[in-house]
Amino acid sequence: GAVVSQHPSRVICKSGTSVKIECRSLDFQATTMFWYRQFPKKSLMLMATSNEGSKATYEQGVEKDKFLINHASLTLSTLTVTSAHPEDSSFYICSAREKDENIYNEQFFGPGTRLTVL
Amino acid sequence: AQSVTQLDSHVSVSEGTPVLLRCNYSSSYSPSLFWYVQHPNKGLQLLLKYTSAATLVKGINGFEAEFKKSETSFHLTKPSAHMSDAAEYFCVVSLWGFQKLVFGTGTRLLVSP
Numbered sequence: 204g205a206v207v208s209q210h211p212s213r214v215i216c217k218s219g220t221s222v223k224i225e226c227r228s229l230d231f232q233a234t235t236m237f238w239y240r241q242f243p244k245k246s247l248m249l250m251a252t253s254n255e256g257s258k259a260t261y262e263q264g265v266e267k268d269k270f271l272i273n274h275a276s277l278t279l280s281t282l283t284v285t286s287a288h289p290e291d292s293s294f295y296i297c298s299a300r301e302k303d304e305n306i307y308n309e310q311f312f313g314p315g316t317r318l319t320v321l
Numbered sequence: 322a323q324s325v326t327q328l329d330s331h332v333s334v335s336e337g338t339p340v341l342l343r344c345n346y347s348s349s350y351s352p353s354l355f356w357y358v359q360h361p362n363k364g365l366q367l368l369l370k371y372t373s374a375a376t377l378v379k380g381i382n383g384f385e386a387e388f389k390k391s392e393t394s395f396h397l398t399k400p401s402a403h404m405s406d407a408a409e410y411f412c413v414v415s416l417w418g419f420q421k422l423v424f425g426t427g428t429r430l431l432v433s434p
Contacts, residue, residue, distance in 0.1 A: 207364060245427075246411065252421070296364075308418075312357075312365035313364050314362060315364070
C-alpha cells in the first residue's frame, strides 16, 4: 500500500512555543490530507481536512488559530501547534488520500507524532 | 450523525483460538464500515471494508467481518489468533466512503502463548 510519513515522531517543547509537524505522502499524490488527534485510551478525533491549495476545514471545537494547517503541495501537509500548552500534549496522526474523485480511495495513515508540552 | 460503539476495551485470547471483536454502529443512512489495526509505532492499517456490496467481508491476515443491518453490528472475527495479531483494533464508520471517518474507542487484543 501507499506510504505516509510523519516528522518528527516525537517532540518535546516548552509551554508557549510553537511546534510544526510534517506529513508526507511518499509514493502518491494526495489531494486530501486529514489530521487526527488521539488521546490515551481514546479513539482518533478528526481535527481538520485539508485540500491541496485551499484552506483547511476544521471540525467543530477545533481552534483554527491554535492548530494551523498548510497543504502547500500534493505530497506535503503541515500542522503547527501555536503557543503550545500542556493540554495540547497528545498523539497527532495524519492521513492522506490519493488524487482521485473516487470516495472509496483509501485513507493511508502516518505513524503519528507524540507531542509533549512541558 | 454516525457513531460506532466497540463493546470491549480489551479482549484476551490464547494463540490458536478464535477472535471476536464486537462493534455496533449507528447511522441515519447506509454506512460504509471499516476495521483498522494499530500496531505500536506503525500507522493505522486497513483490515477490511464494507461498502454496501457483500455483507460478509474478507480482509487481510485471515480477518473477516459480517455486516448485519438488523442488529446494526459489524463484528470482526478470525478463526485462529496469532501472536502477531496483538494490537489495537478500531471499528470505523463513514457516510461517504473514505471521506470522513468516525472512529470507535478501540479494542486492545491480547494474545497469550
